[in-house]
Amino acid sequence: MPRTEPTRCFWARDPLDVVYHDREWGVPVRADRRLFEFLLLEGAQAGLSWITILKKRAAYRRAFGGFDPRKVARFDAGDVRRLLGDAGIVRNRAKIDAAVANARAFLAVAAEHGSFARYVWDFVGGRALQGRRRSRRDVPAETELSRALSKDLRRRGFRFVGPTICYAFMQAVGLVNDHTRDCFRYRAVTRLGQARRSSTSAAAMRRPRSASTRRPVTARAAAGQPK
Numbered sequence: 001m002p003r004t005e006p007t008r009c010f011w012a013r014d015p016l017d018v019v020y021h022d023r024e025w026g027v028p029v030r031a032d033r034r035l036f037e038f039l040l041l042e043g044a045q046a047g048l049s050w051i052t053i054l055k056k057r058a059a060y061r062r063a064f065g066g067f068d069p070r071k072v073a074r075f076d077a078g079d080v081r082r083l084l085g086d087a088g089i090v091r092n093r094a095k096i097d098a099a100v101a102n103a104r105a106f107l108a109v110a111a112e113h114g115s116f117a118r119y120v121w122d123f124v125g126g127r128a129l130q131g132r133r134r135s136r137r138d139v140p141a142e143t144e145l146s147r148a149l150s151k152d153l154r155r156r157g158f159r160f161v162g163p164t165i166c167y168a169f170m171q172a173v174g175l176v177n178d179h180t181r182d183c184f185r186y187r188a189v190t191r192l193g194q195a196r197r198s199s200t201s202a203a204a205m206r207r208p209r210s211a212s213t214r215r216p217v218t219a220r221a222a223a224g225q226p227k
Contacts, residue, residue, distance in 0.1 A: 006184035010136045016054045026189040028128055028174035030117045035173055036106055037067035040099050042169045043160035044090050052090075059088025064099065069110075072103035098159035105157040120175065123149055128193025129176040139178050142167045 012021035029035055041060065045053045053060075063086050065071030075083075083089065083096045106116055113119040123145060133139050146167035153161040161169075171178045177193050179186040 007182050009180055009183045014051050017051055020054055025172060026174050026177050026179055028192055032110060032116045033067055035116055036069045038169055038172045039102060042165050043098055044095055046160055046165060056089055063089050069103040069106045072100060073107055075100045095160060102158050109156060124175050128174050130190060131176055131178040133178055133180045135180060146170060
């Protein structure tokens with residue numbers, strides 16, 4: 001008998017989308033390097049389809065130092081010229097400049113809060129928000145929370161972090177679970193999101209803060225793509 005495909009979120013159609021959906025989308029991410037990867041890729045996606053970025057992901061990993069923000073933060077004019085000549089990535093000067101600026105801002109946030117993970121997970125109280133979406137019509141392009149995150153990131157010098165991009169980022173790294181309720185991944189991702197913090201992440205988050213402690217894009221939901 002032919003194998004029956006499980007029900008997935010509406011946007012997972014291309015084989016590469018399917019793999020990403022089944023293995024990564026919505027799974028809580030608490031590792032800073034991985035968070036930086038998604039922040040960079042979501043910014044690169046602005047105005048484009050997510051599948052375009054997925055196809056270029058390996059090239060981005062090579063071009064941007066394995067998504068190590070410390071390496072990217074040290075990029076200079078020569079690196080920018082190299083990236084502008086790299087056909088494997090989106091050769092948009094504003095996006096490339098933003099990636100470098102964002103790496104520096106990312107490190108500043110991590111230094112202030114002990115980790116970028118601590119900073120960004122504090123926006124949801126340390127535990128993933130459960131969207132409980134019945135259908136694609138229930139999935140928003142942005143939310144009040146993504147607008148708040150966008151405003152704070154921009155205040156800190158980040159670029160290409162509008163409310164829609166921020167919501168896409170939140171969905172990708174599991175700050176919110178927007179798998180629709182009929183999706184076969186809904187229950188598994190819900191369970192993952194119920195854990196507040198892993199022991200490793202909690203230890204990292206207990207590191208003291210610095211003296212400076214703080215006091216899409218076309219919407220992919222509308223386009224039938226992941227946020």
